[in-house]
Amino acid sequence: MSAVTQAPVAAVADARKAGDWLLIATAILLCVWVLLPIYLLIVNALSSPDAVTAFPKRFFPAFDLGSLSFFVNFAGVARALWNSVLVATLTMILSIGFGAPAGYALSRFDFPGKGTFRFLVLMTRAFPLPLLALPLAVMFIRTGLDDTAIGLALVHTTLALPFAVLITFSLFSGIPVELEEAAWTLGCTRLQAFRKVILPLALPGIAASAVFAFTISWNEVFAAAVLTIENRTLTAFLLQSLGESPLYLKFAGGAALVVPALIFIFAVRKYLFAMWGIANR
Amino acid sequence: MAEIAIKGVAKRFGGFTALHQVDLAIADQEFMVLLGASGCGKTTLLRIVAGLETPSQGEVWIGGRRVDHLTPRERGIAMVFQNYAVFPHLTVFENIAFGLRMKKLPQADVERRVNRTAELMHIEQLLKRYSGQLSGGQRQRVAVARALAMEPDVILMDEPLSNLDALLRLEMRAELKGVLAASKTTTIYVTHDQVEAMSLADRIAVMHQGRIVQAASPVEVYRNPAARFVGSFIGNPPMNFVPATKAGNGSWSVAGLTLAGPKSDKQTIEFAIRPEDVDAGSEGLHATVRVIEPLGPHTLVTCDVEGGLFRATLDSNAGIKVGEDLRLAPKADRIRWFDPETTNAL
Numbered sequence: 001m002s003a004v005t006q007a008p009v010a011a012v013a014d015a016r017k018a019g020d021w022l023l024i025a026t027a028i029l030l031c032v033w034v035l036l037p038i039y040l041l042i043v044n045a046l047s048s049p050d051a052v053t054a055f056p057k058r059f060f061p062a063f064d065l066g067s068l069s070f071f072v073n074f075a076g077v078a079r080a081l082w083n084s085v086l087v088a089t090l091t092m093i094l095s096i097g098f099g100a101p102a103g104y105a106l107s108r109f110d111f112p113g114k115g116t117f118r119f120l121v122l123m124t125r126a127f128p129l130p131l132l133a134l135p136l137a138v139m140f141i142r143t144g145l146d147d148t149a150i151g152l153a154l155v156h157t158t159l160a161l162p163f164a165v166l167i168t169f170s171l172f173s174g175i176p177v178e179l180e181e182a183a184w185t186l187g188c189t190r191l192q193a194f195r196k197v198i199l200p201l202a203l204p205g206i207a208a209s210a211v212f213a214f215t216i217s218w219n220e221v222f223a224a225a226v227l228t229i230e231n232r233t234l235t236a237f238l239l240q241s242l243g244e245s246p247l248y249l250k251f252a253g254g255a256a257l258v259v260p261a262l263i264f265i266f267a268v269r270k271y272l273f274a275m276w277g278i279a280n281r
Numbered sequence: 282m283a284e285i286a287i288k289g290v291a292k293r294f295g296g297f298t299a300l301h302q303v304d305l306a307i308a309d310q311e312f313m314v315l316l317g318a319s320g321c322g323k324t325t326l327l328r329i330v331a332g333l334e335t336p337s338q339g340e341v342w343i344g345g346r347r348v349d350h351l352t353p354r355e356r357g358i359a360m361v362f363q364n365y366a367v368f369p370h371l372t373v374f375e376n377i378a379f380g381l382r383m384k385k386l387p388q389a390d391v392e393r394r395v396n397r398t399a400e401l402m403h404i405e406q407l408l409k410r411y412s413g414q415l416s417g418g419q420r421q422r423v424a425v426a427r428a429l430a431m432e433p434d435v436i437l438m439d440e441p442l443s444n445l446d447a448l449l450r451l452e453m454r455a456e457l458k459g460v461l462a463a464s465k466t467t468t469i470y471v472t473h474d475q476v477e478a479m480s481l482a483d484r485i486a487v488m489h490q491g492r493i494v495q496a497a498s499p500v501e502v503y504r505n506p507a508a509r510f511v512g513s514f515i516g517n518p519p520m521n522f523v524p525a526t527k528a529g530n531g532s533w534s535v536a537g538l539t540l541a542g543p544k545s546d547k548q549t550i551e552f553a554i555r556p557e558d559v560d561a562g563s564e565g566l567h568a569t570v571r572v573i574e575p576l577g578p579h580t581l582v583t584c585d586v587e588g589g590l591f592r593a594t595l596d597s598n599a600g601i602k603v604g605e606d607l608r609l610a611p612k613a614d615r616i617r618w619f620d621p622e623t624t625n626a627l
Binding site: 182183186187189 | 333354358362368380431
């Protein structure tokens with residue numbers, strides 16, 4: 001009797017254990033996949049130029065700032081960095097300026113085609129940028145937007161906008177509509193209620209969404225390389241000089257790109273999870 | 282002076298009709314409770330009065346002014362929400378002061394009014410706290426204080442006590458009644474809890490499927506239900522209904538008893554009586570006892586009468602046994618009759 005009941009129990013326990021191991025192994029594999037390149041990048045960025053090209057490789061950073069200082073003083077880096085910041089800031093302003101109202105509308109109003117609209121917002125990410133880059137380049141040259149920060153920021157905004165819409169949508173949905181209604185009954189117009197009640201509550205999330213838009217622009221390389229010539233962003237600049245620059249410059253440049261992005265994303269991770277419906281909706 | 286008139290208000294959401302042509306007049310300073318099961322349209326009606334919902338047709342008048350085209354802020358109302366809607370980013374003080382600041386009152390007046398209403402709701406020691414640091418009952422008090430501080434003509438309450446635990450609800454209920462009576466505002470209060478409705482209301486408007494079935498004083502609604510629904514919805518246990526067949530002109534035969542009733546052309550109508558309005562005696566409705574539940578002050582006896590369920594609250598010492606045949610004598614002045622087709626009282 002007991003043997004009959006124990007056998008399936010043991011089998012279930014075994015299966016569960018195997019499942020646990022599989023989960024752990026997969027998690028470790030994914031972590032290594034993501035973290036190892038970043039680790040090597042940072043180790044090499046923090047090594048002296050000689051150590052980078054030497055063999056055997058070091059696996060612990062020497063905290064030598066030689067590579068980084070060379071990178072910072074390399075001709076054109078400062079300008080490219082400034083361009084990157086400028087374009088990313090413009091992208092941030094544009095995508096929040098357009099994305100937050102769209103997110104608010106999605107969370108508060110029922111309108112025909114709401115589901116389709118949400119789908120289309122995501123669909124904009126389905127078109128590969130190379131497909132759009134050539135016609136865009138032609139159009140930009142005709143309108144005089146080529147090689148300008150605002151032109152590139154517009155392209156980056158189309159990339160960042162879907163995320164801005166979805167993050168702010170989830171954000172506004174998480175704020176009870178009754179708070180807004182209470183504000184109306186207490187003498188607020190729609191705009192006042194938004195400013196006095198909704199905005200203060202949504203501000204951390206909106207900031208997170210802005211940072212995310214900034215990061216998308218900061219990391220983007222293809223459109224930046226195609227649409228700018230004189231006013232290269234840092235990514236495009238590094239891509240351009242990839243062939244002729246020494247190895248330690250590439251490592252230092254890579255670290256300069258990755259580290260801020262990593263820090264930003266880490267800071268706003270809570271809101272990115274919310275976008276995919278883990279936190280609310 | 283703020284009497285409210287709701288004239289022919291209807292509300293449709295797509296193909297669904299939430300309210301059919303509702304008419305209701307509420308006197309100045311009256312405490313009107315909208316009572317009904319969930320989905321009956323009571324909250325929709327309240328939100329239409331508040332201006333949070335636009336009626337598909339009809340008019341809303343507050344204090345002799347037509348308001349259905351106005352925004353909530355222009356209506357002279359204050360509202361208390363079911364989930365309190367206390368602003369989480371403001372202190373209790375700023376929450377109560379919110380509406381007063383919107384009115385641009387001088388700081389001294391704001392402070393005076395906040396302190397007075399806080400005192401009234403016994404939350405003066407909480408003024409510096411945020412809503413996250415408050416219990417449900419305290420949040421409820423803040424929400425009521427915030428509405429009262431506006432000194433509105435009309436206070437609208439949407440199930441304000443339903444999120445509180447039973448004991449707290451009882452306490453808040455008594456307190457609300459006192460505070461609102463003293464504030465001399467007209468109140469519309471939405472609830473699905475009939476005990477709450479009975480204890481608070483000057484008048485109860487019983488709603489069912491988007492219509493007001495009866496609007497009358499609590500006792501009237503209980504004693505003289507205008508429709509079968511009211512009798513079956515109000516009262517715990519609810520009213521008993523037994524079919525009656527015609528025995529003569531104005532006399533009806535009900536479960537082996539012949540009673541004088543309304544004159545009607547119909548062959549069958551419905552006899553109705555409250556569980557507490559029958560006595561076990563030698564003559565009466567023929568009943569077979571199914572379940573006996575002693576409740577202390579009285580015993581709830583569930584019987585079969587004419588094949589239907591019939592509940593009677595009888596004396597605890599009646600010595601009734603399961604399976605026994607009883608005669609339940611109805612009190613003549615408490616008998617009500619209903620038309621089975623229209624379900625209205627006869």
